[in-house]
Amino acid sequence: MKSTQTFDISHSCLLDATGQLTDSCPTSISAEHLRQAYATMVLIRAFDQKAIALQRTGKLGTYPSILGQEAISTAIGMTMQADDVFVPYYRDQAAQYLRGVSLTEILLYWGGDERGSNYASPKCAQDMPVCVPIATQYCHAAGIATAMKIRAEKRAVVVTCGDGATSKGDFLESLNLAGTWHLPMVMVVNNNQWAISTPRAKQCNAQTLAQKAIGAGVQGLVVDGNDYVGMAYELQKALSRAHAGKGPTLIEATSYRLGDHTTADDASRYRPAQELKAAWEKEPIKRLRHYLQTTGLWTDADEQALLLQVKADIDQVVADYTSIAADAPESMFTYLFEELPSARLNQYQQVANAAASRAVGGGSHHE
Amino acid sequence: MNDAVKDAVISSLNKQSSVDSVKSVTLVEAVNMALASEMRRDADVVILGEDIAVNGGVFRTTANLQKEFGNKRVLDTPLAETLIAGITVGMASQGLKPVAEIQFMGFIYAAMEQIISHASRLRNRTRGRLSCPLVIRAPFGGGIHAPEHHCESTEALFAHIPGIRVVIPSSPLRAYGLLLAAIRNPDPVIFLEPKRIYRAVSQPVPDNGEALPLDTCFTLREGSDMTLISWGAMIHETLEAATRLAEANISAEVIDVATISPLDMDTICASVAKTGRCVIVHEAARSNGVGGEIAACLAEQSLFDLKAPVVRVTGYDTIMPYFRNEQHYLPSTAMIVEAAQKLMSYQ
Numbered sequence: 001m002k003s004t005q006t007f008d009i010s011h012s013c014l015l016d017a018t019g020q021l022t023d024s025c026p027t028s029i030s031a032e033h034l035r036q037a038y039a040t041m042v043l044i045r046a047f048d049q050k051a052i053a054l055q056r057t058g059k060l061g062t063y064p065s066i067l068g069q070e071a072i073s074t075a076i077g078m079t080m081q082a083d084d085v086f087v088p089y090y091r092d093q094a095a096q097y098l099r100g101v102s103l104t105e106i107l108l109y110w111g112g113d114e115r116g117s118n119y120a121s122p123k124c125a126q127d128m129p130v131c132v133p134i135a136t137q138y139c140h141a142a143g144i145a146t147a148m149k150i151r152a153e154k155r156a157v158v159v160t161c162g163d164g165a166t167s168k169g170d171f172l173e174s175l176n177l178a179g180t181w182h183l184p185m186v187m188v189v190n191n192n193q194w195a196i197s198t199p200r201a202k203q204c205n206a207q208t209l210a211q212k213a214i215g216a217g218v219q220g221l222v223v224d225g226n227d228y229v230g231m232a233y234e235l236q237k238a239l240s241r242a243h244a245g246k247g248p249t250l251i252e253a254t255s256y257r258l259g260d261h262t263t264a265d266d267a268s269r270y271r272p273a274q275e276l277k278a279a280w281e282k283e284p285i286k287r288l289r290h291y292l293q294t295t296g297l298w299t300d301a302d303e304q305a306l307l308l309q310v311k312a313d314i315d316q317v318v319a320d321y322t323s324i325a326a327d328a329p330e331s332m333f334t335y336l337f338e339e340l341p342s343a344r345l346n347q348y349q350q351v352a353n354a355a356a357s358r359a360v361g362g363g364s365h366h367e
Numbered sequence: 368m369n370d371a372v373k374d375a376v377i378s379s380l381n382k383q384s385s386v387d388s389v390k391s392v393t394l395v396e397a398v399n400m401a402l403a404s405e406m407r408r409d410a411d412v413v414i415l416g417e418d419i420a421v422n423g424g425v426f427r428t429t430a431n432l433q434k435e436f437g438n439k440r441v442l443d444t445p446l447a448e449t450l451i452a453g454i455t456v457g458m459a460s461q462g463l464k465p466v467a468e469i470q471f472m473g474f475i476y477a478a479m480e481q482i483i484s485h486a487s488r489l490r491n492r493t494r495g496r497l498s499c500p501l502v503i504r505a506p507f508g509g510g511i512h513a514p515e516h517h518c519e520s521t522e523a524l525f526a527h528i529p530g531i532r533v534v535i536p537s538s539p540l541r542a543y544g545l546l547l548a549a550i551r552n553p554d555p556v557i558f559l560e561p562k563r564i565y566r567a568v569s570q571p572v573p574d575n576g577e578a579l580p581l582d583t584c585f586t587l588r589e590g591s592d593m594t595l596i597s598w599g600a601m602i603h604e605t606l607e608a609a610t611r612l613a614e615a616n617i618s619a620e621v622i623d624v625a626t627i628s629p630l631d632m633d634t635i636c637a638s639v640a641k642t643g644r645c646v647i648v649h650e651a652a653r654s655n656g657v658g659g660e661i662a663a664c665l666a667e668q669s670l671f672d673l674k675a676p677v678v679r680v681t682g683y684d685t686i687m688p689y690f691r692n693e694q695h696y697l698p699s700t701a702m703i704v705e706a707a708q709k710l711m712s713y714q
Contacts, residue, residue, distance in 0.1 A: 085461075118494035128460065129493055133484045139453020140485065146454055147461035150413065150439045169477075173450035180445060335491040336530050338498065338553040341582050343629035 007214045009207075011222040014230035017282040019290025026233045031297050037078050037228055038292055039306055041070040041285050044094040046310045047103055048259075050318060051110065055263040059322065063110045066091045068226075068258030071284035072190050074098065075231035076158055079239055085148075086127040087141040087159040089134075091190065095160075100124040103314070107321040114335075115327060135165035138174035138187070145183035145248075156184040156242035158235075164195025166209045172216075178248035179216035185248040186238040187218075190225065192257035193279075197270040210252035218248050225253030226284040229291075258283065329355040389571035394564055397539035397572050398428040398504075401546035402466065404576050406436050409464065412550060415442040416451060416468030416504075425470055426506060426565055452478030452503060456485045459501040464550055472507035472559065473516035479524075486555040487530030499555045502546075506562035507535075508600050508650055510697055512690040519687065520599070520651035525557045526628040526660070532556045532581060533627040537564070537602035541625060543572045544579030551578055561600035568603075581626055584634040590620035593644035593707055596635060596661060598624040601648050601698060608703035617711060627657055632664045636672075639665060643674035644710045648703055653681040675713030680706050 014023055048067055054060035066073060069091060077098025080086060086099050093106055100121030109116025109130060117129035128144075131137035141159030148155045165171050166189055178185045189209050193200045206212065213220025219241075223234045231253060238249035256279035260267045267276075292298035330352040333340055340348060392400065406412045414429060420443040423430030433441035444451050448469055455465040469475045482503065490498040509518035525533045534549055534556055536542035542560065549556040587602070588609050597605040602623050609619040620638050624630065639645050645665060647658040662677040680698045688696050 087457075114492055115494050117492055118496045125496065126461070128497070133480060136453060136480060136485060139450050139481060140457035140460065142450070143454030143457020143459075143465075144461055145457075146442075147458045147463050150463070169447075169449055170453060173445070173447040174453070176445055176447070177450055177454070331494075332491075335493075335495050338490070338495075341532075341629040342633075343582065343631065 007211070009210050009214075009220060009222055011224075012230045012234055013224035013227050014233065015227040015287055015291055017226070017287055019287040019294065021229065021291065025229060026236075028236050029229060029232055033078060033232070034229070034288070034292060035297060035302075037074050037232070038285070038288050038298065040074045040077070040094055040098060041228070041288065042306055043310045043313065044070050044074070044097060045285060047093065047314055047317070050314050051107065052259075052263060054107070054318070059111075060107060061110055061112045062262050062264045064090045064262045065259035066093050068279065068283055069190055069192055069255045070094050071228040071231055071288070072188065072225040072253045072255060073160075075228060075235050076160065076188065079232055079235040080158055081155065081239070081243070082123055083155050084239070085144050085155065085157045086124070087137045087144065087157060088128065088130055089137060089160050089162060089165070089190070090130045090132060091162070091192075092130070092160055096124070096127070096130075099127055101127070103317040104320045107317065108324060111321065113324070113327060114331075135161055135168035135170040137161070138165070138171050141185060141187070142174040142177045142183060145178070145185045146181065148184055149181065154243050156186060156239055158186045158188065158239070160188045160190055162195060163189060163191040163193065163200050163203055163209060164198060165189070166212060167203055172212070175212060175216045175218060175250065179213075179218040182245070182247040184242035184245070186235065186242055187248065187250045188235075189250065189252045191252050191254045193255075194257050194261070194267070194271065196261040196265060197267075208252055210250055213250035218250050220250040220252070222252045222254060225255035226282050226287065228284055228288045255284070256282065328352075389573045391569040391571050392539050393566045393569050394536065394539045394542045394560065395426055395428050395566055397542040398546060398560060399430060399432070400572065400574050401543045401550075402429065402432060403435065404574055405547055405550045406432070406440065408576060409550075411462060412464045412466065413440045413442065413458065414466045414468070415444050415455070417444060417446055417470050419443060419468050424468060426562065428504075428560070429468065448474050448477040449481060452481035452486065455501045455503065456481060456489065456499055459486075459499040459555075460489060460497045464500050464502075466502040466504060466550055469503060469505040471517045472505040472519040472521060475503075475505050478503070482525070482531065482555070482557070483528050487528050490554065491530060498553060500553045502549045502556045502558050504558045504560060506565070507559045508561045508563050509687055509693050510563040510600065512693075515687075515689055518690075518693065520649070520682065522559055522627050523651060523656045526657050530555070532629065533559065534581065535559045535561065535599045535625060535627055537561060537599055537623050537625065538568070539570050539572050541579060541585065541623070544577060545581070545625065547576065548578035548581045552581060556581075559599070563600040564603060582629060582631055583626060584631045585623040585625050586620065586634065586638065587623050588619070588621040590618040590642065592618045592642055593646065593710055594620045594622060594635070594638040594642045595646050595648060595703065595707065596622045596624060597648040598627060599650065601650050604698065604700045605648050605703060607700045608707065611700065611704050612707055615708070617707065619707060624657075624661075630657075630660065630664070632661075632668060635661060636665070636669045639669045640672040643672055644713070645673070645677045646680060646703060646706050646710065647677065648680045648698055650682050650697060652684045653679055654684050656681060675710045678706050678710065
């Protein structure tokens with residue numbers, strides 16, 4: 001017997017856990033790029049802590065922390081072209097922020113308000129909203145990439161998911177289509193080792209998640225997702241391929257979910273404490289700061305200035321968020337269809353009238 | 368539908384049948400004509416599905432379209448229904464107008480999450496920033512001696528989803544006009560084609576690019592003693608029942624609901640106000656079906672117009688039998704006539 005095909009999966013790590021570069025820094029990643037990326041990661045980590053605090057004090061709904069995965073999301077936001085389309089999962093606050101979604105909008109969404117997905121910035125006008133049903137966004141990404149290909153545009157789609165999503169049909173069907181139709185897609189699997197309480201080893205017996213690409217004729221690779229430099233570099237290459245019509249790439253970005261699944265979860269019920277402790281040693285922000293400081297690209301004064309700015313920015317975001325009143329109840333009808341069918345006018349009137357009578361101090365049968 | 372529109376539609380239905388210069392086509396051909404017509408008019412219309420391009424679809428509804436419009440606008444997809452529905456959402460969010468075919472309604476359930484959780488709500492969850500101008504077509508219904516899973520009538524599952532429209536044509540003319548309307552509609556439409564009558568009748572359908580309204584029933588026959596309400600393939604048994612009832616001096620009005628969701632209760636209530644009696648006929652299982660919704664609306668809105676209980680003639684609450692017994696499941700003309708005659712005893 002001889003083999004008909006052989007495959008391998010590469011693993012990339014440029015900036016190791018101690019903050020040392022294992023190779024020279026790619027020329028496509030400038031010092032200014034790294035400083036901006038670092039500042040973003042610090043901002044998003046502080047924002048994340050504030051969001052959890054808001055939830056704990058009853059000012060926000062259930063919220064999924066991005067703690068520990070800031071490098072992956074930041075690298076996506078830093079490397080995408082403005083006219084590319086981002087199709088996020090729900091742990092992509094950094095990429096969304098860099099695409100133009102305001103932190104206030106992110107809070108508004110998790111604060112139970114649909115307007116949080118009506119992004120005001122024209123920069124992210126075509127980006128999809130956060131996708132809660134697991135992996136379903138992969139199909140949307142494939143459809144968006146299909147539209148780009150039909151129109152012969154030099155744009156690409158970046159879509160993300162967690163490790164659990166790779167078990168779903170939506171993921172596999174979309175990966176298969178991306179390969180079959182040579183779609184301009186970059187698929188990032190944010191392998192944070194846990195799907196709520198299900199560890200990576202119980203999700204799938206494959207040695208890597210990236211190798212799922214092989215079955216679809218797609219290029220797949222593993223990147224240390226806590227290595228900002230390597231992550232940004234591989235994304236740049238994958239996006240260049242997509243823009244040049246050279247097809248899709250699947251990147252398995254390995255990381256670790258340092259927080260709970262969401263604020264409704266308690267990971268201490270299922271996650272070994274020593275595993276969490278070890279994971280903190282590899283987290284992404286510390287290693288990038290170490291690299292920037294040892295190469296003279298970041299000073300203590302820079303750090304102090306950044307922390308002050310971050311605090312001021314977040315205070316403003318929270319002030320803006322808490323000042324926004326709930327939308328009118330009848331808005332549940334306003335965006336159901338472009339034009340509300342006449343068959344729904346009675347119900348619309350009912351909710352509007354109930355709201356109006358509450359406003360003048362009357363009761364409502366819903367209360 | 369208001370009276371003026373209704374009159375225009377009825378008169379056009381009557382007029383068309385007497386125009387012999389217009390090509391006479393089946394429902395399958397009318398679907399094909401509508402797709403081609405709209406693809407010529409609007410470059411954003413793209414069609415996709417399993418076996419639809421080279422093969423032209425298993426029922427040939429998309430025959431020859433790839434030849435005319437090329438392989439960028441007529442796409443054979445991999446065999447994956449979740450994917451088909453999901454990529455239409457993505458394509459539509461980019462301003463294309465995708466028309467996807469699910470080969471049989473029995474295979475649409477894999478696409479349900481994409482339809483319920485995404486297609487129906489993308490506009491709402493982005494407050495109008497993005498939208499889903501898409502159509503998902505599927506042949507549905509029994510009576511063609513097909514294998515299991517090929518005979519479903521589960522329109523009620525879709526009618527229960529807010530944010531989508533459900534449309535069912537019952538003639539070539541309405542298939543053409545309603546499909547044009549569905550494609551032009553800026554929101555998602557589930558378009559269910561009654562495959563039992565795909566080739567049952569031909570009628571002249573002018574390829575004039577004129578869409579029919581999407582929020583209205585069609586009154587196919589005027590009557591004064593009772594209202595027979597149906598949709599899809601059962602319209603034919605219902606019309607036949609009306610003819611037999613006329614022979615017994617019972618004057619039945621026949622309404623083709625056509626737009627299952629949103630329902631045009633104005634037309635139905637106006638008819639029942641005139642006739643005082645109502646039989647609802649559908650092929651789908653009875654309980655929790657669209658007939659139940661119509662009956663409930665009549666109870667709420669037309670109780671004092673009714674001389675008799677609203678009755679339903681429907682499929683049973685069973686799994687659709689395989690084809691050796693499917694005729695025992697499908698409502699018959701005789702069953703409709705019998706139900707109608709019983710109602711005449713109420714004065």
